[in-house]
Amino acid sequence: MNLVLASSSPRRRDLLARIGAVPARVVPPDIDESPRRDEAPRAYALRLAIAKAQAVPRAGDEIVLAGDTTIALGRRILPPADTLDIQRDLLGRLSGRRHHCLSAICVIGTDGKARTRVADTVVAFKRLTPQEIERYLDCGEGLGKAGGYAIQGRAEAFVRFLSGSHSGVVGLPLFETRALLESAGIVLG
Numbered sequence: 494m495n496l497v498l499a500s501s502s503p504r505r506r507d508l509l510a511r512i513g514a515v516p517a518r519v520v521p522p523d524i525d526e527s528p529r530r531d532e533a534p535r536a537y538a539l540r541l542a543i544a545k546a547q548a549v550p551r552a553g554d555e556i557v558l559a560g561d562t563t564i565a566l567g568r569r570i571l572p573p574a575d576t577l578d579i580q581r582d583l584l585g586r587l588s589g590r591r592h593h594c595l596s597a598i599c600v601i602g603t604d605g606k607a608r609t610r611v612a613d614t615v616v617a618f619k620r621l622t623p624q625e626i627e628r629y630l631d632c633g634e635g636l637g638k639a640g641g642y643a644i645q646g647r648a649e650a651f652v653r654f655l656s657g658s659h660s661g662v663v664g665l666p667l668f669e670t671r672a673l674l675e676s677a678g679i680v681l682g
């Protein structure tokens with residue numbers, strides 16, 4: 494398989510493996526992830542997925558896949574939880590509310606064409622007490638991640654309701670990924 498995964502995220506590699514896609518190369522893309530002024534969350538996630546896929550040099554017979562997971566509260570793009578203070582603030586904002594997780598993917602085929610999809614998932618968190626937030630910060634999960642939580646761990650128990658793509662929230666929407674890889678000529682089992 495001449496698949497190149499343009500990602501530094503081990504979760505994206507693991508999710509891909511679940512649909513039987515094992516990349517020949519995994520290359521971390523080096524791009525500027527700052528949102529533009531007034532950029533809408535969906536447009537931002539899409540732009541980043543495309544930029545990540547384009548950032549990786551591709552041989553003529555290679556197919557590149559990249560993704561971006563962005564958490565949005567209304568029209569606001571939430572930052573990644575780079576520090577504990579940011580993570581505490583993010584969890585406080587998500588507490589008791591619904592947010593959107595925009596998980597965009599981009600596949601560049603051997604024809605050089607970029608194809609994209611976005612999985613838009615609504616996630617509703619239970620109301621979190623300050624103690625629950627502190628205990629979650631102590632467990633170390635969610636630090637560095639979009640929105641400050643990782644649904645594949647303890648935060649799954651904060652999720653009262655989810656509509657959309659669970660794998661998209663983790664980092665790679667598998668329904669959309671399979672469809673794009675197949676349209677680029679990769680046959681999956």
Ligand SMILES: Cc1cn([C@H]2C[C@H](O)[C@@H](COP(=O)(O)OP(=O)(O)OP(=O)(O)O)O2)c(=O)[nH]c1=O
Nearest residue numbers: 500501502561562638639642643644662663664
């Ligand atoms: C919301 C959420 C995000 N995340 C992760 C997925 C992504 O890796 C990360 C979002 O940041 P991204 O910028 O999408 O990805 P990344 O910087 O980790 O990797 P890449 O090199 O491919 O750009 O947060 C979870 O693991 N679980 C979750 O529940």
